[in-house]
Amino acid sequence: MTHPIPKDDHPAAVEPHYGSTVRGRQRFSRxxxxxxxxxxxxxxxxxxxxxxxxxxxxxxxxxxxxxxxxxxxxxxxxxxxxxxxxxxxxxxxxxxxxxxxxxxxxxxxxxxxxxxxxxxxxxxxxxxxxxxxxxxxxxxxxxxxxxxxxxxxxxxxxxxxxxxxxxxxxxxxxxxxxxxxxxxxxxxxxxxxxxxxxxxxxxxxxxxxxxxxxxxxxxxxxxxxxxxxxxxxxxxSVPPLGTADEAAAFVNALAAGGQTRGWSPVHTQAVLDESAAYYPAMLQKAFQVLTIGGAAAALERIADLFADKVRPELDKTFFEQFDRRIKLYRAIGEPLAKTIPLICEVVLAAAAPISRDEIRRHIGADLPPSLDEPTAENPPLDEADLGDALEMLREDGFIDVRVARDGSQLWRAASPLVRAWRIRRRGGR
Structure with missing residues (x-):
């Protein structure tokens, strides 16, 4: 499958660079x-x-x-x-x-x-x-x-x-x-x-x-x-590239800017197929691994290169950030320390965006016994607590929200990346 480059919106060539803030010819305009x-x-x-x-x-x-x-x-x-x-x-x-x-x-x-x-x-x-x-x-x-x-x-x-x-x-x-x-x-x-x-x-x-x-x-x-x-x-917020066409335009621009020998539309499609999310930094890393010496890797090697080099690096760079944030929530104190991971799991496990009321019902059913029986050490979860918990998860890149005209909220995974993190940490389930 080939993807056209929307020339009016994006540069045809971008100098490959992975590791820090990019600007000028290294930047893919959005x-x-x-x-x-x-x-x-x-x-x-x-x-x-x-x-x-x-x-x-x-x-x-x-x-x-x-x-x-x-x-x-x-x-x-x-x-x-x-x-x-x-x-x-x-x-x-x-x-x-x-x-x-x-x-x-x-x-x-x-x-x-x-x-x-x-x-x-x-x-x-x-x-x-x-x-x-x-x-x-x-x-x-x-x-x-x-x-x-x-x-x-x-x-x-x-x-x-x-x-x-x-x-x-x-x-x-x-x-x-x-x-x-x-x-x-x-x-x-x-x-x-x-x-x-x-x-x-x-x-x-x-x-x-x-x-x-x-x-x-x-x-x-x-x-x-x-x-x-x-x-x-x-x-x-800075979401991932919005469509496969936009992601392909970025990868093609990297190939053009890097004057990569042997790069083809099939290489671009393989990068998209193997990627967990279309964030520019992730696509940059994949491109870096697949173009050692200025030449495109053989197509039959791409799956192995992702498995051996790209995904382990992305796990270290991105997924471990989610792990550290979950750990930081423990310092917040109850009732949020135990309920924030539950809220995160409820939203990420849902097959479709889930309402705030549904989230409350789910975590009410799943609360540990110590939180079912509020005490001074385990206070009850009120609406302000729930709002703070949802906003924390939103700020930290786990979930996002859409709000209807009547004020009702629908919460969902912030990106395919966080879903990939959940699957990885659950052993592929």
Whole structure:
């Protein structure tokens, strides 16, 4: 079977690359996703984008930032991996602001605030990490000064996109977890203050995209955080390539971009047939294994190469992420620690999308005896608990939802990948 390449939407050639964020000639454009990202970030306070690693989140975020910059917006991208505090985040923000314009306005707002100690102001101005403790001590006051600068900025004055600033924060949940684990006494208060500051900045005109390979609902539940500060953000996602034709267009583009000798439409179809899901990173990995030395593998070897090299790598890269998330749910406490895996199994085992009421009935029948008899240690499962559980599983890439006009919910597997994970972990059943 041959698959046409929709030339108006996708590049005919993509340079093969597996392992990190791709851009430029290495990127396979996905116009529908790009249009959704741009619309959400230009038309509201911002969005949150959570899900497994290597699913294309950072690639789509980088592409979005590049598009928005061409429209005259200032986009600041901060990767919080390696950061340890909210002061670190402020340092990165100041280092990334353009010296003229936003950088000047924010520095003037902070420099003119007598409530901020001179040592903290100087640490920010000079990017002196030895002053992180001083910056942390004045975080709230500094955040308010930034809020004033935003409120007086061009976006607020003109109500126009031109001149607006957007902040993209990658791996924010991991920074939050480091703060919470490193400061048992005040960590929760510090995160609540951080979330509140980010919300005030958004309300003052700063667009925002919060990205993470783990969700924030579970973290909020575990540490009893105030998640209301995030309820203005739209949920975005990066699904697998939507059709076999689109996936084939991507694989064909890799073959063209890599100038792969001997690649044929039959090779492309074999890759699709052997793949658990059409995520670009997975197809990239398969293509990498099947094209050693710049030449296509023999067709009769493809099934064995998938079994011996592609699937073991995908198990390590993707399926183990699901395993770790299930393990993390144990720290949340009851009644969710035991019921979240049950909810996940109910949805994934269903032959068709399943309603919230049906989920409750199923887990009611399957609850362990300790949860059938609520105690202080095993409290009952109420609607708020069920909602949190479903949203955690949604943020972590297990399930997804459609909501009808009357508000009824239908839950389903988030992708073929999670169904493949369930089958693999159940020994093929």
């Amino acid at each position: 116009p529908e996703i790009g249009a959704e990202f741009d619309s959400v970030l230009l038309g509201g306070n911002g969005a949150k984008l959570f899900g497994l690693r290597r699913m294309g989140k950072s690639t789509e975020a980088v592409a979005c930032a590049e598009r928005l910059r061409t429209q005259g917006l200032t986009v600041v991208e901060i990767d919080t991996q390696g950061l340890v505090s909210e002061a670190d985040l402020l340092m990165r923000l100041f280092a990334s602001l353009p010296a003229k314009g936003w950088g000047d306005r924010v520095l003037q707002a902070i420099g003119g605030d007598g409530n901020i100690a001179a040592v903290a102001r100087e640490a920010l101005r000079q990017q002196n990490r030895e002053g992180l403790g001083d910056v942390n001590a004045y975080f709230n006051t500094i955040a308010v000064a930034i809020e004033r600068a935003l409120a007086a900025g061009p976006a607020a004055a003109d109500n126009a996109a031109q001149g607006r600033i957007l902040l993209f924060v990658d791996e924010l949940p991991w920074l939050c977890r480091r703060i919470l684990e490193g400061d048992e006494a005040k960590g929760r208060q510090r995160i609540d203050q951080l979330f509140a500051a980010l919300r005030r900045w958004r309300d003052s005109g700063m667009g925002m995209l919060l990205i993470g390979s783990i969700g924030l609902v579970g973290l909020g539940r575990e540490y009893r955080l105030d998640m209301n500060h995030l309820n203005d953000l739209t949920t975005l």
